[in-house]
Each structure stands twice: as structure tokens, then as C-alpha cells.
Amino acid sequence: MCLAVPMKVVSIDNETAIAEVDGVKREASLMMLNEEVNVGDYVLIHAGFAISRLDEAEALETISLMRECLELGQETL
Amino acid sequence: MINLEEFRSRDLVKGLAAKIRELTAGRTDTMTFMEVCGTHTMSIYQYGIRSLLPPQVRLISGPGCPVCVTPIGYVDHSVAFARLPGTIITTFGDMLRVPGSTSSLMQERARGADVRIVYSPLDAVNLAEKNPDKKVIFLGVGFETTAPAIAGSIIIAAARGLENFFVLTAHKTIPIPMQVLSSDPELGIDGYICPAHVSAIIGANAYRFLAEEHGIPCVATGFEPADVMHGVEMLVRQIVEGRSDVEIQYSRFVTWEGNVKAQAVLRDVFTPVDSAWRGIGVIPQSGLEIADKYAAFDAAKVIPVEVEEPREAKGCQCGEVLKGKVAPFDCPLFGGVCTPETPVGACMVSSEGSCAAAYKYGQ
Numbered sequence: 001m002c003l004a005v006p007m008k009v010v011s012i013d014n015e016t017a018i019a020e021v022d023g024v025k026r027e028a029s030l031m032m033l034n035e036e037v038n039v040g041d042y043v044l045i046h047a048g049f050a051i052s053r054l055d056e057a058e059a060l061e062t063i064s065l066m067r068e069c070l071e072l073g074q075e076t077l
Numbered sequence: 078m079i080n081l082e083e084f085r086s087r088d089l090v091k092g093l094a095a096k097i098r099e100l101t102a103g104r105t106d107t108m109t110f111m112e113v114c115g116t117h118t119m120s121i122y123q124y125g126i127r128s129l130l131p132p133q134v135r136l137i138s139g140p141g142c143p144v145c146v147t148p149i150g151y152v153d154h155s156v157a158f159a160r161l162p163g164t165i166i167t168t169f170g171d172m173l174r175v176p177g178s179t180s181s182l183m184q185e186r187a188r189g190a191d192v193r194i195v196y197s198p199l200d201a202v203n204l205a206e207k208n209p210d211k212k213v214i215f216l217g218v219g220f221e222t223t224a225p226a227i228a229g230s231i232i233i234a235a236a237r238g239l240e241n242f243f244v245l246t247a248h249k250t251i252p253i254p255m256q257v258l259s260s261d262p263e264l265g266i267d268g269y270i271c272p273a274h275v276s277a278i279i280g281a282n283a284y285r286f287l288a289e290e291h292g293i294p295c296v297a298t299g300f301e302p303a304d305v306m307h308g309v310e311m312l313v314r315q316i317v318e319g320r321s322d323v324e325i326q327y328s329r330f331v332t333w334e335g336n337v338k339a340q341a342v343l344r345d346v347f348t349p350v351d352s353a354w355r356g357i358g359v360i361p362q363s364g365l366e367i368a369d370k371y372a373a374f375d376a377a378k379v380i381p382v383e384v385e386e387p388r389e390a391k392g393c394q395c396g397e398v399l400k401g402k403v404a405p406f407d408c409p410l411f412g413g414v415c416t417p418e419t420p421v422g423a424c425m426v427s428s429e430g431s432c433a434a435a436y437k438y439g440q
Contacts, residue, residue: 034339051222062328063079067092069310
């Protein structure tokens with residue numbers, strides 16, 4: 001139930017955005033979003049409301065932290 | 078440019094699992110980590126996370142499935158509403174088949190009640206606007222991720238002057254129950270895999286009291302398989318280093334402060350109240366009730382109806398499963414009389430329930 005889906009914003013009209021993932025488009029209210037959002041941003045959408053905007057720098061940082069263990073995985077499995 | 082698919086990378090999962098084995102090598106103690114979000118429960122089963130972990134790391138499921146922790150009396154209340162003429166019940170899908178004391182919404186629908194699944198509470202608001210002669214009741218069940226959407230829909234219904242939109246609330250908040258569970262010596266929780274999207278709303282600061290006052294490591298963790306493995310690795314590292322901190326693994330969507338706008342909406346529309354959790358009992362200040370200002374939207378207050386005496390199903394271990402004390406496979410009803418097709422308890426109904434996940438993916 002608490003599963004929100006990261007979707008890419010394709011258009012914005014006042015407080016409502018259209019966002020898309022895997023070809024599925026959804027309308028989402030922006031009234032609950034804290035941050036400014038632009039077309040092309042990823043937002044987390046839950047039950048018709050955008051609740052958080054993706055921090056792309058943080059996402060890349062997490063991936064690079066995870067990659068530090070890559071070699072270890074290849075050695076042991 | 079970020080590719081979010083990468084958080085499902087098999088290689089990343091394997092690498093992190095190897096790191097966890099390296100960190101725990103030679104240790105004789107067992108670390109028990111609890112997840113308190115149903116989507117984590119599903120993810121852990123679906124991706125076989127447990128099978129990749131060393132024996133020193135034990136994952137247990139907590140009360141993370143909102144439908145499952147909702148007392149049976151709430152289901153009975155919604156069934157009673159469904160039987161009222163001129164009423165449309167609107168709900169997220171997983172509530173439909175949850176057994177009440179003698180009936181379910183699914184059974185009521187088969188008998189002619191108007192029960193509809195919606196994607197968003199805003200759909201219910203629109204339905205109320207199109208059907209002014211009907212009472213439209215939305216079943217507000219869920220944690221802090223879902224509660225703002227229901228709060229938002231109440232604000233929108235108020236702004237549109239709707240007098241036929243109502244919410245039957247059973248919203249719950251997770252941090253205080255986490256503290257209650259972590260003080261249970263029988264469970265022996267060494268750390269929490271904190272929810273992903275709840276944390277996006279409440280912020281990681283909400284877990285500080287657990288780490289700082291109760292010494293329980295907390296990591297706000299994403300739902301993808303590499304996220305879960307990374308969250309476990311961060312918890313293991315804290316134990317190995319003798320720390321109890323709050324950390325954010327899911328930093329691409331979770332901040333320390335959380336979504337302050339959503340928090341303000343929650344404070345405006347809801348009031349914290351003591352709340353009954355199935356299997357656990359009443360936990361102080363762990364539920365959300367519609368504030369007096371919006372009382373006209375509170376179905377429980379403004380629509381009188383007689384609700385039957387609650388009766389729990391015999392033999393169902395759902396309550397113990399929710400506390401992490403009984404694994405789904407250890408319940409005598411599991412897979413025999415209780416299956417997703419013929420569920421006895423709520424844990425077997427919702428896709429987020431531990432029993433439903435265990436039945437579907439096995440372990």
C-alpha cells in the first residue's frame with residue numbers, strides 16, 4: 001500500500017502533473033510536494049499525489065557506493 | 078543521467094551480499110533485523126534476499142502491512158456501511174477480500190452493495206461530485222505514505238463544498254510501535270530496516286529517538302533488491318562497529334526532515350490518537366483521527382450504523398505473525414485452510430502480508 005512509483009514528469013498544468021513510467025501515464029497532484037518540479041524530473045507518486053522529487057546526485061552516489069562491493073561479489077560467487 | 082533499473086542489478090546485489098559475509102565472517106552472534114513495511118516484506122521474499130545472507134543475519138517481518146494491522150472491527154464497520162442504501166464504498170484493492178467477523182466487502186458486493194476500487198482518494202472525491210444523491214465513503218487505511226493523500230482529498234472535498242464525501246479512517250503511524258516492539262526481549266531486535274516511502278514523508282529524524290535513546294540502529298532503506306541488501310549491509314556495519322545511528326540508504330528520495338509540506342497537511346487534517354493494532358493491542362499516539370475542524374467528513378462520526386460484535390477467526394496466528402514471533406510457515410492454517418484464494422486472516426489477503434508473500438514466493 002505504501003508503494004509509490006518513481007515516474008518522469010512529462011507535462012505540468014498548475015498544480016497537476018502528467019507523469020510516465022513504462023509507457024503508462026498518470027495524473028498526479030503536486031499540492032503535497034515540497035520541492036519545485038520541472039518537466040523531465042523524476043517524482044515519487046503515490047495514490048495520485050507526488051510526494052518526493054528524485055535527488056539525482058544522491059542516486060548516483062548510492063550506485064557508486066554499491067559498486068565498491070562489485071569485485072568482492074565476483075570473487076566469492 | 079540516472080538509470081533507476083540499476084537498483085535491480087544482480088551484480089550489485091551479489092557484491093553487497095559478499096560484503097555482508099565478509100563483515101560477519103567468524104562471528105558467532107546472530108543479528109536480527111526487522112522490516113516494518115509490507116513492500117519490504119514482499120521484496121525480501123520476491124528477490125530471495127534471505128537465501129543470500131549468512132546465518133548470522135536474520136530478517137523478521139513486523140507490522141508493516143496496513144490492512145493486516147487494522148482490527149477486524151474496522152472491516153465490520155465498512156461492511157455495515159456497504160449495506161446502507163444509497164452508499165458507495167470506495168477503497169484500495171487489498172481491503173476488498175479481508176475477512177470481517179461474518180462477511181467481507183467482496184461478499185457484500187456480490188450481494189449487490191456498491192463497492193468500488195479506486196487508484197486515488199481523489200477518484201472518490203470526483204465520484205462524490207458526480208453522484209450528489211449518494212454518500213461516497215472512502216476507506217482510509219494506511220501509514221504515513223498514504224495518509225497525506227487522504228488528507229489532501231479531504232481538503233479538496235472541503236474546497237469544493239462537497240457534503241457527500243466521507244472517510245472511515247484507520248490510519249496508523251509507525252515510529253512508536255517500532256519502539257514498543259524493540260523493547261520486547263523475546264523478539265531481540267538488533268536493528269530496523271526503516272520504510273522507504275513512509276520515511277520520504279516523515280524524514281529520517283523521526284527514528285532518532287530509537288537510535289539515540291534505545292540503542293537500535295535504523296536505516297531508511299529503498300525497496301529495490303540492491304537497496305534492501307545495501308540497507309542490511311549498513312545495519313551489519315553498525316553492529317560490527319558498535320554503533321547505533323540513523324542512516325539513510327534511500328537518499329535519492331528520503332531526507333532528514335522529510336516532506337514538511339505533507340507533514341503540515343497531516344497536522345491540519347488529522348489528530349494523533351491511541352490506536353488498536355491487530356496482534357499488538359492499543360499503542361498510545363499511533364493512530365490518526367480526523368480533526369474536529371473536518372469532522373463533517375468523518376464517516377464514523379456522522380453516519381450512524383450498527384456494527385456487529387467483532388469475532389476473530391479461530392486458529393489464525395496473524396497477530397503473532399505481525400509481531401514477528403511466528404513465521405507464516407509455522408501457522409497451522411498456512412497453506413491448508415488458509416490460502417490467498419480462501420484467506421482466514423488478513424496476513425494472507427493483502428499482497429503485502431507476510432503470509433501472502435510467503436505463500437507466493439516460498440522460502
